[in-house]
Structure formats: structure tokens, C-alpha cells
Amino acid sequence: MSANPFEGYYNEKEKQEGGNLDAHDESLLLSTKEILSKATPSLEYCTVSVEETIDKLNTNSKTGLSSVDEADHRRKEYGPNEISVEDDESLWKKFLSNFVEDRLILLLIGSAVVSAIMGNLDDAVSITLAIVIVVSVGFVQEYRSEKSLEALNKLVPAECHLIRGGQEAHVLASVLVPGDLVCFRIGDRIPADLRIVEAVDLSIDESNLTGENEPVHKVTTAINKESYNYDASGIVPLSDRTNIAYMGTLVKEGHGKGIVVGTSTNTTFGAVFEMMSSIEKPKTPLQLAMDKLGKDLSLFSFIVIGFICFIGIIQGRSWLEMFQISVSLAVAAIPEGLPIIVTVTLALGVLRMAKRKAIVRRLPSVETLGSVNVICSDKTGTLTSNHMTVCKIWCLGSMTNKNNVLDLQKTKDVSFKNYLTDDVRATLAISNICNNASFSQEHGKYLGNPTDIALLEQLSKFDLEDNRPNVNKVHEIPFNSKRKFMASEIIEQDGSHVLYVKGAFERILDESTTFLNEKGKIEKLTNAQKATITDCANTLASEGLRTLAFAKIHMKDSEIVEKLTEDMVKDLTFTGLIGMSDPPRPTVKPAIEQLLQGGVHIIMITGDSENTAVNIARQIGIPVIDPKLSVLNGEKLNEMSDEQLANVIDHVSVFARATPEHKLNIVRALRQRGEVVAMTGDGVNDAPALKLADIGVSMGKMGTDVAKEASDMVLTDDDFSTILTAIEEGKGIFNNIQNFLTFQLSTSVAALSLVALATLFKLPNPLNAMQILWINILMDGPPAQSLGVEPVDHEVMKKPPRRRTDKILTQKVLRRLIGTAACIIIGTIYVFVKEMAEDGQVTARDTTMTFTCFVFFDMFNALACRHSTKSIFEVGFLTNKMFNAAVGLSLLGQMCAIYIPFFQNVFKTERLSFGDLIFLLFVSSSVFIIDELRKYYDKKKAQNDPSYYSLV
Numbered sequence: 001m002s003a004n005p006f007e008g009y010y011n012e013k014e015k016q017e018g019g020n021l022d023a024h025d026e027s028l029l030l031s032t033k034e035i036l037s038k039a040t041p042s043l044e045y046c047t048v049s050v051e052e053t054i055d056k057l058n059t060n061s062k063t064g065l066s067s068v069d070e071a072d073h074r075r076k077e078y079g080p081n082e083i084s085v086e087d088d089e090s091l092w093k094k095f096l097s098n099f100v101e102d103r104l105i106l107l108l109i110g111s112a113v114v115s116a117i118m119g120n121l122d123d124a125v126s127i128t129l130a131i132v133i134v135v136s137v138g139f140v141q142e143y144r145s146e147k148s149l150e151a152l153n154k155l156v157p158a159e160c161h162l163i164r165g166g167q168e169a170h171v172l173a174s175v176l177v178p179g180d181l182v183c184f185r186i187g188d189r190i191p192a193d194l195r196i197v198e199a200v201d202l203s204i205d206e207s208n209l210t211g212e213n214e215p216v217h218k219v220t221t222a223i224n225k226e227s228y229n230y231d232a233s234g235i236v237p238l239s240d241r242t243n244i245a246y247m248g249t250l251v252k253e254g255h256g257k258g259i260v261v262g263t264s265t266n267t268t269f270g271a272v273f274e275m276m277s278s279i280e281k282p283k284t285p286l287q288l289a290m291d292k293l294g295k296d297l298s299l300f301s302f303i304v305i306g307f308i309c310f311i312g313i314i315q316g317r318s319w320l321e322m323f324q325i326s327v328s329l330a331v332a333a334i335p336e337g338l339p340i341i342v343t344v345t346l347a348l349g350v351l352r353m354a355k356r357k358a359i360v361r362r363l364p365s366v367e368t369l370g371s372v373n374v375i376c377s378d379k380t381g382t383l384t385s386n387h388m389t390v391c392k393i394w395c396l397g398s399m400t401n402k403n404n405v406l407d408l409q410k411t412k413d414v415s416f417k418n419y420l421t422d423d424v425r426a427t428l429a430i431s432n433i434c435n436n437a438s439f440s441q442e443h444g445k446y447l448g449n450p451t452d453i454a455l456l457e458q459l460s461k462f463d464l465e466d467n468r469p470n471v472n473k474v475h476e477i478p479f480n481s482k483r484k485f486m487a488s489e490i491i492e493q494d495g496s497h498v499l500y501v502k503g504a505f506e507r508i509l510d511e512s513t514t515f516l517n518e519k520g521k522i523e524k525l526t527n528a529q530k531a532t533i534t535d536c537a538n539t540l541a542s543e544g545l546r547t548l549a550f551a552k553i554h555m556k557d558s559e560i561v562e563k564l565t566e567d568m569v570k571d572l573t574f575t576g577l578i579g580m581s582d583p584p585r586p587t588v589k590p591a592i593e594q595l596l597q598g599g600v601h602i603i604m605i606t607g608d609s610e611n612t613a614v615n616i617a618r619q620i621g622i623p624v625i626d627p628k629l630s631v632l633n634g635e636k637l638n639e640m641s642d643e644q645l646a647n648v649i650d651h652v653s654v655f656a657r658a659t660p661e662h663k664l665n666i667v668r669a670l671r672q673r674g675e676v677v678a679m680t681g682d683g684v685n686d687a688p689a690l691k692l693a694d695i696g697v698s699m700g701k702m703g704t705d706v707a708k709e710a711s712d713m714v715l716t717d718d719d720f721s722t723i724l725t726a727i728e729e730g731k732g733i734f735n736n737i738q739n740f741l742t743f744q745l746s747t748s749v750a751a752l753s754l755v756a757l758a759t760l761f762k763l764p765n766p767l768n769a770m771q772i773l774w775i776n777i778l779m780d781g782p783p784a785q786s787l788g789v790e791p792v793d794h795e796v797m798k799k800p801p802r803r804r805t806d807k808i809l810t811q812k813v814l815r816r817l818i819g820t821a822a823c824i825i826i827g828t829i830y831v832f833v834k835e836m837a838e839d840g841q842v843t844a845r846d847t848t849m850t851f852t853c854f855v856f857f858d859m860f861n862a863l864a865c866r867h868s869t870k871s872i873f874e875v876g877f878l879t880n881k882m883f884n885a886a887v888g889l890s891l892l893g894q895m896c897a898i899y900i901p902f903f904q905n906v907f908k909t910e911r912l913s914f915g916d917l918i919f920l921l922f923v924s925s926s927v928f929i930i931d932e933l934r935k936y937y938d939k940k941k942a943q944n945d946p947s948y949y950s951l952v
């Protein structure tokens with residue numbers, strides 16, 4: 001599913017087998033290594049300087065390619081930056097190969113040939129026709145399955161920040177051409193092979209290319225080629241090209257810019273992708289289970305068929321007839337369509353989920369969804385809208401205590417210019433300058449970190465403008481979730497260096513020793529004043545506001561060095577606090593209510609402060625009964641062992657001030673307890689935990705590429721409530737699979753038993769070979785498939801999650817299956833014997849009655865299988881259009897088989913009277929009526945037994 005060639009493959013491997021590579025994988029790794037040492041443009045450009053790169057590619061390191069025309073021109077030459085996987089086998093070939101690949105079909109062809117040789121032309125033609133139909137139906141289904149799987153691959157297109165002609169815009173990565181200038185920052189996925197031209201504290205995770213887990217520190221300086229001459233190939237290894245950002249790798253720290261040097265298959269990633277895509281995707285556990293089930297059933301059927309054949313021949317029946325019957329029985333009884341239907345059902349389910357804004361990146365997740373019983377969610381961006389607005393500003397000098405806060409929300413549409421005392425002015429200046437959001441002309445708004453955007457957007461309320469173009473910024477410590485602050489070093493007009501800092505209020509306050517008063521004077525910060533600041537910050541936070549503190553420091557000459565480090569951020573001068581609101585999404589509260597009802601435990605894990613977190617948790621209905629028990633913050637977490645954490649985690653519903661490691665530990669602790677954990681997140685800080693969780697869920701709009709890459713599912717509307725939809729669909733898909741299994745297997749068992757019983761009791765065969773093949777099409781084909789697209793029943797959410805270890809063929813399903821099969825067998829034999837008894841021999845009319853009876857039974861059976869517990873009258877006859885079409889067509893087909901002379905010849909049938917049909921409908925509806933009664937009875941029992949749902 002994923003755009004990362006290794007991920008789909010190795011991840012599943014790891015999840016399934018604990019990371020052991022077999023011989024096949026080894027050889028794969030070897031050819032991968034070969035490809036990795038191939039000469040791509042990145043090899044050429046890593047040894048030349050930035051200036052030369054720009055020269056060679058005729059571009060500009062500040063404004064990018066000069067024009068769109070130029071870019072179009074280059075695209076004609078290099079093609080789009082996409083890696084497409086073309087399947088060059090023609091449809092016809094694929095279709096024909098289906099005839100020879102299936103051994104049973106070959107046998108059938110053999111029997112047709114034998115019939116022809118023996119002069120039985122009628123039979124030969126009929127069987128051939130039947131074979132063509134069986135293969136065609138199978139082929140169409142397989143083709144559909146492939147097409148829907150392909151569609152899945154296109155669901156998450158890569159995007160990037162492009163600068164062309166000096167304009168910055170957010171575009172699809174496919175438009176990139178060599179020479180384009182691309183910006184990237186922490187959390188982004190690199191869209192093409194880039195020669196880095198600007199790097200701020202930049203490190204990139206290349207583990208998906210090199211397998212190296214440590215992120216690589218990246219710079220702009222050229223690599224000296226001479227030093228690699230000792231190597232026979234003279235090639236600079238991938239991991240040494242420190243000025244190249246490779247397509248598909250992830251920015252772990254900092255930000256930068258790069259010039260595109262290689263696109264699509266001219267990149268290392270592209271080369272690897274091409275190779276990997278030729279490898280079949282690993283199957284999901286469910287698909288594997290189905291394959292195994294199919295094999296077991298085949299073995300079982302072969303034994304039964306062998307037995308039938310043996311007895312038949314002993315009884316002196318014709319060889320040819322027994323052979324034909326056996327082979328068609330084998331074709332019918334073996335649910336060769338099963339794995340395909342499972343795949344199509346999963347794939348169609350996934351496409352349906354995509355329409356409902358949840359994109360599943362890995363098929364196995366669909367199965368896991370129904371088992372999720374804990375959801376860990378980050379706060380910002382998932383539970384809240386991630387659109388921040390500055391609400392309150394507070395400075396110690398101007399406002400002295402917490403009751404005196406500047407509230408920007410109170411009065412709308414006025415300028416707050418008059419409130420610009422020196423400390424407020426300084427706070428706003430820091431919020432402006434220590435900021436990385438950028439304005440996009442094309443989008444007409446700021447792009448970047450939402451906190452940063454909010455800080456820039458408020459400037460206009462004070463009639464201030466973005467002052468960054470006039471400022472000389474030399475160094476920066478970028479924000480990340482672990483350090484929880486950001487610092488920029490500025491050279492002022494007088495040549496002095498000043499450090500501007502903003503971040504989580506505890507972090508800033510801890511390092512502050514002085515404060516700026518309303519007159520712009522620096523005063524010593526007393527402990528009492530610190531307490532006042534903390535008190536005010538906590539008050540803002542308990543109103544649900546994200547509270548940041550701002551500070552600065554004039555750097556001493558001795559401190560002015562090449563690199564800015566974290567330990568230089570101390571002895572700060574505190575200037576003020578800013579509180580910004582980020583309201584919960586309106587849909588979250590009802591979703592949480594439903595999830596809680598369905599027995600899912602919800603935990604909020606956030607980098608924000610305790611008070612903010614609790615306020616938001618209460619707003620959205622996450623139970624915080626006793627904050628002492630239910631809330632844990634990062635500091636306390638640090639002191640806990642994994643064991644202690646596992647012990648208390650049951651009561652905790654909010655984790656605050658959590659770092660990426662904390663998130664990881666929490667998910668691990670939960671998984672160790674055997675919970676099936678879904679974890680949502682949008683940031684780089686969430687990625688490790690997303691990966692570890694049973695289902696990682698990332699945000700498609702505002703989420704970082706790192707998070708998306710690590711996740712199993714992407715929510716395209718960033719809305720937590722979409723998880724609910726996804727779980728619902730996941731459960732629904734699972735139920736559907738169970739339902740069509742019941743249908744297919746009961747038909748298969750019935751057909752097999754019918755012929756076996758007839759043989760055993762020395763009766764003539766109730767169904768001939770062609771009839772059995774037709775039944776096979778019904779059971780493996782459209783009616784079964786249509787059961788797979790049954791719309792979800794919203795009540796599944798009231799049932800508790802399925803246990804991970806639960807089998808798909810539960811006792812309940814088996815019992816139902818056998819009951820249904822028994823009913824079909826008894827009914828069909830009754831009709832057969834009754835018809836036979838009338839004239840004492842088997843005529844075409846007798847088999848036509850039996851055949852039609854069986855088909856009618858099957859259609860009623862399909863109707864009963866639409867839901868396992870609900871009556872069809874509750875489900876509604878018209879809710880599954882595909883089902884009605886499939887059954888309608890099947891019945892029409894059956895009528896053709898009885899009434900059209902040509903088909904009468906093929907199937908050896910005769911016309912039946914209207915009364916016959918009514919009689920058959922009457923008999924065959926018994927399977928449906930009995931199942932309706934069972935459902936009614938079960939429901940009655942359920943109403944008396946509150947624990948019923950846990951048994952479903």
C-alpha cells in the first residue's frame with residue numbers, strides 16, 4: 001500500500017515473523033544493494049558545489065526555476081516525477097493463462113476431449129461452454145481485484161513546497177523537474193533527489209534506503225571525490241553523500257532547501273521501487289487464513305470425491321460419467337474463488353473507507369480495526385482543529401497579576417495599538433521573529449507550524465507587520481517536541497547578537513533570571529514573581545489555551561560562536577505569555593461517546609501542559625474523574641518503570657507534556673497487556689508510537705509526512721471521528737466476509753454431500769456435470785461477491801471489539817453453515833426422490849427439478865446470509881443493490897437454462913410448468929424461513945441475556 005518500497009514488504013514480514021529473512025529476501029537484499037550503488041544524478045551532484053549545481057541546472061538557489069514555461073519544457077524532457085508500475089502483460093494473455101494454470105480446468109478440458117473422441121459431441125460442447133463461463137467469471141473477478149488494489153496505491157499522493165520564480169506554493173510532488181527549488185522542514189518526506197543548498201540543523205532519516213537507523217546530519221558543502229578514489233568503483237556511498245536529500249527519506253530535524261537533481265526513476269528510491277514492485281505484496285493474515293482454509297477444503301473435497309468415484313465405479317457406473325462428475329464436483333466444491341473474493345471485499349471495503357475519509361495504507365489493518373480496544377490520541381490537530389488563534393497576552397510588568405490579562409477576543413475589530421507597552425511589544429517581536437511560518441502568495445495565507453501561524457496572524461491586531469525581511473537571522477535552534485522551545489539568533493542593527501526564544505512556559509521560565517518591564521527595563525526576577533507567572537500560565541492553560549512563554553537575551557561576545565547550542569539558552573529575560581485557543585472539533589465529542597459505549601478505552605497523549613489537556617479532555621467527554629489518578633505528566637512518567645506504568649495505565653486517561661519516547665512507552669505498555677492499540681498522531685513526535693501501535697493513524701491534511709509514512713491509516717479530513725467510521729467499516733467488512741463464507745461453504749458442502757449420498761444409496765446422479773459447474777458460478781461468483789459489499793450495520797459499534805485471536809470460522813458460523821447445508825440436502829433429495837418415484841426412472845425432468853431446486857435453495861440461502869443476526873425485514877430488501885442484481889441475474893440465467901432450447905441442450909434440461917416453479921420456491925424457501933426463525937429466537941434470547949453481545 002505504501003509509497004515506500006521497503007515498507008510494505010519488510011514491515012509485514014516483521015510483524016508476521018519477527019523480522020527473519022528467508023533466502024528469497026536475502027537475494028532481494030543483494031539486488032537492492034546493486035541498485036543502491038548505481039550511478040544516479042545524486043552521485044554526480046554530491047561532489048560539486050552549490051554554485052556549480054545551480055550553474056549546471058540553470059536555476060537559482062533563492063527563487064528557483066525562472067518560469068513555468070521552463071519547467072514545462074523540462075517536464076517534456078524528463079517526464080513527470082512519478083514512479084508508475086506498468087503491467088505489460090496483455091489482458092488476452094492473462095485470460096488464456098487462466099485456462100492452463102488451473103489443473104482442474106485442464107482436467108475438465110481433458111474430459112471434454114475424451115467425450116468428443118468417444119463420439120459424445122453434445123457433452124464435449126457443453127463442458128467446453130461451461131469451462132469458458134467458469135474461467136471468464138473468475139477472470140473478471142480477478143481483474144477487478146487487481147484494479148481495486150491498484151486504486152488503493154493512488155490514494156495518498158506525495159506533496160511538497162516548491163519555489164518557482166520566487167513564489168512559494170504547496171504542490172504535488174509529481175510536478176517537480178530537475179532544477180526546481182524545494183523547501184522542506186521537520187516531518188516532511190523528500191519529494192525527489194535534492195542537492196541541498198540550505199541546511200539548518202538538518203538531519204534526515206534514511207533508514208528506508210540504507211537501513212541505518214540513526215538520522216544523517218546534512219550539510220551543503222561538496223564532497224571531495226578524491227577521498228573516494230581508493231574504492232575501486234570510485235563511488236561515494238549513499239550514506240556519505242551528506243549534501244544530498246534522497247527521495248522518499250524523512251526530515252527528522254531542522255529545515256532546509258534543495259535543488260532537484262533527479263526525479264522519478266532517476267533517483268535511488270525510484271530504482272529500488274521499480275524492482276520491489278515486481279514482488280508480490282505480502283498477504284494479510286486473513287488472506288493467509290483463507291488460503292489455508294481453501295487448501296484444507298480442497299484436500300477434504302478430494303478425499304470425498306475420490307470416495308464417490310471409487311464407489312461409483314465399483315457399482316459399475318460409466319467411467320466417463322464418473323470422471324466428469326468428479327472433476328466438476330472438484331471445481332464446484334473447491335472454493336477457488338474464496339481468496340479472490342476476500343481480496344476484492346477487503347479492497348472494495350478500503351475504497352469505501354477512502355470515500356468516508358479514512359485511507360488504509362496496509363490491508364491487514366482492516367482486520368485489526370475491528371479488534372481495537374484502546375485508542376491513544378494526541379490532542380493538537382486530532383481532537384482539536386489545529387487552527388490556533390491568539391486569545392490572551394500577559395506580561396508581568398504591564399499587567400502584574402493573572403486577573404489583568406489582555407483579552408484579544410473580548411472586543412472585536414479594534415486595534416490594540418494602545419496596549420503596546422514595551423514588554424508587550426517585545427513579546428510580539430519575539431513571536432514574530434522566532435518564527436518559521438511563511439506566507440504563500442498562491443494560497444493567500446501562512447503555511448507552516450500552526451502555533452507559528454497564529455503568532456503571525458495576530459500581529460495585524462496591533463497594526464504591526466511581519467518584520468522578518470528586515471532582520472538578519474544567523475542561527476536557529478528549531479522547535480521539536482522533545483525540547484519544546486525554539487530559539488533564533490539575530491544580529492541587531494548595532495551589531496550585537498540577540499537570542500529570541502519561545503516555547504512551553506515551564507521550559508522558558510526555568511531558564512529565566514530577569515524580566516522585561518513595561519518601560520523596557522530589565523529587572524531581576526524574584527521567586528514570588530516567578531510564582532505569579534506560573535500561576536497566570538496555569539490559569540490560561542486551565543482555560544484550555546496553549547500557553548507559550550517568550551524571552552530573549554543579549555549574547556555576550558564570548559558566546560558568539562559558529563553554532564548555537566541548547567545550553568546557551570539560559571539566563572533569559574522573560575517578556576511575556578501568550579495563550580492561544582485551539583477548540584475541539586465538534587464531531588469529536590459524539591464519536592468519543594460512541595466509542596466509550598462500544599467498550600473502547602480512550603487515552604489522550606499530548607505534548608501540551610496538564611491543565612490545557614484536562615480542560616480539552618473534559619470538553620470532549622474523555623472521563624477525568626480524579627485528576628490525581630487520571631492524569632499523568634511527563635515528569636512523573638520519567639520516574640516510572642515500564643512495569644509501574646503498565647500497572648497504572650488502566651486508570652489514566654490523559655498524559656500531558658509527553659515526549660515522543662513517552663508516547664512510545666505508553667503504547668508499548670498497553671500492547672504488553674494484550675490490548676489492541678490504535679494510536680493517532682500528526683507530528684514527527686508521534687511517528688515512533690504510530691509505528692509501534694497495532695494501527696497507527698495519521699492526519700492527512702495537517703499531518704507531517706513522517707507521521708503518514710509511519711501510519712497504517714490516514715484520515716484525510718484530520719477528524720478523530722473518522723476513526724469511528726473506519727472501525728465501523730472494519731467490523732462490517734469482517735462480518736461480510738463471515739457471511740459469504742457461510743454462503744459459499746454451505747453450498748459447497750451441500751453439493752458435495754448430495755452427490756455423495758446419491759452414489760452411496762445407488763441412486764442415479766441428481767446433478768450432471770454442467771449443472772454442477774453452473775452452481776459453482778453462483779456460489780463462487782456474483783452472488784457471493786455481492787454479500788461482500790453489504791452496507792455496514794451501524795449497530796456493530798455497540799458490540800465489543802473482536803478478540804484478536806478469534807477465528808473467522810467460529811463455532812457459531814460452523815453450526816449455521818452445517819444447518820443450512822443439511823436443509824438444502826434434505827430438500828433437494830426430497831424433490832429428487834419424489835420426481836423419480838413418479839415414473840420409476842431418472843428423466844431429464846427429474847434432474848431439471850432437482851437442479852432448479854438446488855439453485856433456488858442457494859438463492860434463498862444467499863438472502864439469509866446477508867446478515868448473521870438480523871432478520872431480512874430489519875435489514876431491508878433493497879439495501880444491497882448489487883445483491884439484488886446478482887440474484888436477479890442468476891435466476892434469469894436459471895430460467896434460460898430451463899426454457900431456451902440451446903441451453904436445454906447444454907444443461908440437459910426440460911421446460912418446467914409454472915406450478916413446478918411455485919412448488920420448488922415453496923420447498924426451497926424453507927432454508928430462509930428456518931434461518932429467520934433462528935434469528936428471531938436468538939434475538940429473544942438476547943433480550944433476556946445482557947451478556948449476549950459479548951458472545952456474538
Ligand SMILES: Nc1ncnc2c1ncn2[C@@H]1O[C@H](COP(=O)(O)OP(=O)(O)OP(=O)(O)O)[C@@H](O)[C@H]1O
Nearest residue numbers: 378379380451479481484486502503504606607608
Ligand atoms: N512552534 C513552536 N515554538 C515553540 N514552542 C512550541 C511550538 N509549538 C509548540 N510549542 C510548545 O511545545 C509544547 C509541545 O508541543 P508538541 O507539538 O510537542 O505537542 P502538541 O502538538 O501540543 O501535542 P499533541 O501531541 O497533542 O499534538 C506545546 O505545548 C508548546 O508549549
Ligand SMILES: [Ca+2]
Nearest residue numbers: 378380682683
Ligand atoms: Ca500533535
